[in-house]
Amino acid sequence: MIVTTDDLFRQAYGKYAVGAYNINNMEQAIGLFEGNARAEAPFIVQIAKGSRDYAGVIMIENIILAAEKMYPDNIFAVHLDHGDEKTCYDCIESGFYSSVMIDASHESFDENVAITQRISSKAHEKGISVEAELGMLGGVEEDINIDEKHAMLTDPDEAKEFVNMSGCDSLAVAIGTSHGAYKFAGGQGLHFERIGAIQKRIPNFPLVMHGSSSVPKSEVDRINAAGGALDESARGVDEDEFARAIRLGVTKVNIDTDGRLVWTRVHREFFNDHPEVFDFRKPGVIMIEEYARFIEQKSTKLMSAGKLRDMRASVS
Ligand code: G3H
Numbered sequence: 001m002i003v004t005t006d007d008l009f010r011q012a013y014g015k016y017a018v019g020a021y022n023i024n025n026m027e028q029a030i031g032l033f034e035g036n037a038r039a040e041a042p043f044i045v046q047i048a049k050g051s052r053d054y055a056g057v058i059m060i061e062n063i064i065l066a067a068e069k070m071y072p073d074n075i076f077a078v079h080l081d082h083g084d085e086k087t088c089y090d091c092i093e094s095g096f097y098s099s100v101m102i103d104a105s106h107e108s109f110d111e112n113v114a115i116t117q118r119i120s121s122k123a124h125e126k127g128i129s130v131e132a133e134l135g136m137l138g139g140v141e142e143d144i145n146i147d148e149k150h151a152m153l154t155d156p157d158e159a160k161e162f163v164n165m166s167g168c169d170s171l172a173v174a175i176g177t178s179h180g181a182y183k184f185a186g187g188q189g190l191h192f193e194r195i196g197a198i199q200k201r202i203p204n205f206p207l208v209m210h211g212s213s214s215v216p217k218s219e220v221d222r223i224n225a226a227g228g229a230l231d232e233s234a235r236g237v238d239e240d241e242f243a244r245a246i247r248l249g250v251t252k253v254n255i256d257t258d259g260r261l262v263w264t265r266v267h268r269e270f271f272n273d274h275p276e277v278f279d280f281r282k283p284g285v286i287m288i289e290e291y292a293r294f295i296e297q298k299s300t301k302l303m304s305a306g307k308l309r310d311m312r313a314s315v316s
Pocket residue numbers: 022048049050051081082179256257
């Protein structure tokens with residue numbers, strides 16, 4: 001059943017986070033739906049512009065529809081990740097998406113508000129939820145001094161003003177994470193004080209944490225042992241920090257990189273071990289199973305595992 005992110009967040013806020021996973025192909029889709037079915041977890045399928053370009057809009061959307069038919073008991077939202085204004089309108093018009101993200105965080109505050117207002121009014125006419133972003137994600141580099149580092153985080157007072165003016169339903173905040181495999185070059189982690197300060201200004205308002213992959217060292221080591229050349233400094237969010245972030249209002253956790261690492265590890269190891277094989281379905285089957293296991297385990301850490309029944313009661 002496709003629901004809005006609003007439906008999901010109403011139930012989840014303060015208790016668990018809904019995993020939002022980027023997908024690009026059929027193997028990821030089956031693994032995602034299978035893993036969440038096993039975990040009995042509500043979730044968000046997210047499609048970025050890169051995925052729409054890679055698979056094609058018709059293909060990626062129909063892969064999701066097919067997965068819904070294969071797993072009729074699952075409850076999930078279909079979300080556009082990091083949309084620009086035009087792509088948001090396309091997705092709102094398409095009738096397929098239940099949620100869109102307008103990412104105008106690179107614009108001035110006023111322009112970000114104005115663009116988000118336009119998207120919110122169009123989306124809400126059709127019952128679609130809107131995620132916006134405020135603050136500059138990423139770039140937490142060792143050679144930037146502390147003040148500059150903090151300057152990139154979302155300002156709590158601005159967050160309150162932004163939410164009141166823009167009409168968005170959830171807010172992606174910069175709280176120390178960055179996209180990709182190389183977060184936290186030094187010993188940094190999530191900025192809990194900042195998350196807490198934002199929650200104080202906008203209580204009960206769902207916060208979104210982008211750049212939430214954990215980049216397990218075991219995955220990086222296995223990829224490199226099988227011929228990969230990932231930098232040993234690759235590091236992500238400590239999964240055990242999710243629980244604290246959830247209590248502070250983080251309700252959606254975005255994960256893409258970890259899924260790519262699963263794919264890379266499975267395929268590198270498979271072709272290393274079986275150099276004579278050219279039937280791609282052999283590693284494909286392993287990929288689906290490994291991705292399903294990854295999703296199931298992640299749902300436990302996000303505390304969304306086992307919440308399907310309550311979600312069903314609240315949306316039906
Ligand atoms: O945050 C962005 C997602 O990781 C999507 O990545 O643009 O390479 O599809 P992509």
